[in-house]
Amino acid sequence: MQTRRRYHHGDLRAALLTGAEDTIREKGPAALSLRELARDLGVSHAAPSRHFKDKQALLEALALVGFDRITQTMTAALVGAGESFAGRLAAGARAYVDFAVANAELLDLMYSIKHAPEASEELSAASQRWTEQMMSLIAEGQRRGEVREGPLERVGTGVFSTLHGYATLVASDSLPEEMPGGGLDELVAYILRGCAPDK
């Protein structure tokens, strides 16, 4: 009774988000049912509509949570990393891959929901913050002279693509080998060669 009352006091929205995340993690986004979610939380099936206008809105809010989380995770990883660009890149790569593996379906959702033309302003802002964080890591490398000069969009795109591609391929189990541990070091070396200054 007490726990149920709490939903009447403002955290049904948060409960819906975490419940939805659990569902997509365990059974995929297609298995998400608003009515089942409401049932599990002990509210009526119409209650969620007070917090999310429809299912799509809930999914967008979830994607936003994902972008915020990966951005924050990356920040934490970089705080603990050393000063060398190679070390910071490795730490960032590790964080991204770990996130992708632990949140595979959420990561899918984050990037697939942008196909929807009605993507909210908030969502694209969060996505942009994440992209910019990756780019600013490259900018660090440029300042240290370990990354070639040039417009960040050009120089950073390769690095971002490689990390994103590797993380999503690992998450979808699409790489020919698991490469436990050593695979990432190899990847970081490849990236460093790709973006190193000439000569």
Place this chain on the structure above:
Amino acid sequence: MQTRRRYHHGDLRAALLTGAEDTIREKGPAALSLRELARDLGVSHAAPSRHFKDKQALLEALALVGFDRITQTMTAALVGAGESFAGRLAAGARAYVDFAVANAELLDLMYSIKHAPEASEELSAASQRWTEQMMSLIAEGQRRGEVREGPLERVGTGVFSTLHGYATLVASDSLPEEMPGGGLDELVAYILRGCAPDK
């Protein structure tokens, strides 16, 4: 009457696949309804179940079509490319990016459906054929001495990750700049540096 009869003669399965592909392209995978599909094709709502045991089976078959198509598209692009590794890599990258842009939702489906634990044998075989085609492009580069030596899984993973990441990011409109045309050349140069032999 004639057109309807054809569905009674063996191509309802193909019609369901192309219809489903049109739907996910235009309205996303969440909007796919078997009943609506059947209605549009002039058959009863129960007819699709003769060809696909459930919705998931249809989506898996669609993903399989996607893997076959990108593999075939890539083959065609490489036939028309020159002999130099740089040229062939550029042609492959162009083909992948074009496919990703033209089939954004299908590409999503191809990689997200693998999260489902019941993914068919056929599907994972098609996915593996596609991965192996990418890898054999790298192997070409190795034979020409333009790609560093080493196990293909290690050397090729970086290249594959970069191409896959770039293609999916472009498809989901997640890159800071459109980089029309020139962006891909820059990316190919980055990849070539990353996988070039030492010294």
Place this chain on the structure above:
DNA sequence: ACCTGAACACCGTTCAAGT
């Protein structure tokens, strides 16, 4: 072999009404 029609249990969404 392939499809139909009815049936079942479940959805998402809306809206008057309650507290």
Place this chain on the structure above:
DNA sequence: ACCTGAACACCGTTCAAGT
């Protein structure tokens, strides 16, 4: 402000029955 209950139109899936 937030939630309920009923209502509506729509699903996916199954299965006896038709051809």
